[in-house]
Amino acid sequence: MSRTDLIQIQQGHESFGQWNHGSHCDNDVTVTGRLSGRMKMHRIKVMVGDQVQVSVSPYDPSHGIITYRSK
Numbered sequence: 655m656s657r658t659d660l661i662q663i664q665q666g667h668e669s670f671g672q673w674n675h676g677s678h679c680d681n682d683v684t685v686t687g688r689l690s691g692r693m694k695m696h697r698i699k700v701m702v703g704d705q706v707q708v709s710v711s712p713y714d715p716s717h718g719i720i721t722y723r724s725k
Contacts, residue, residue, distance in 0.1 A: 660709040663718070667706045675700065675720060677708055685710060687718035698723060 663685065665677040670686065677685045687708055689700065700706060700723050707722035 659712065660719075661712060661715070662721075663708045663710055664705065664724075665708065667700055667702060667704045667720075669702050675706075677706060677718075677720075683715070685716060685718045687720050690719050690721045693720065693723075 663677070663679060665679055665685070668676050668678070670676050675687055675689070677687070679685065685708055689698075690709075693700075700720060705724040706720050707724070708718040709721050710718040
């Protein structure tokens with residue numbers, strides 16, 4: 655699956671531990687995810703309450719990858 659097939663969601667952030675993160679959508683759906691490789695490589699920190707962009711697969715919308723943190 656390519657990057658263009660992923661669904662982009664902008665939402666709030668909460669933490670479920672050191673490596674697992676979660677986000678709530680407007681329609682009461684919780685998406686769990688991990689940081690993308692570039693965010694890990696550049697040591698970008700995501701704090702509770704930050705607005706993040708999550709890439710979600712159309713096949714499993716409950717898991718995703720955090721690809722961007724809004725300022």
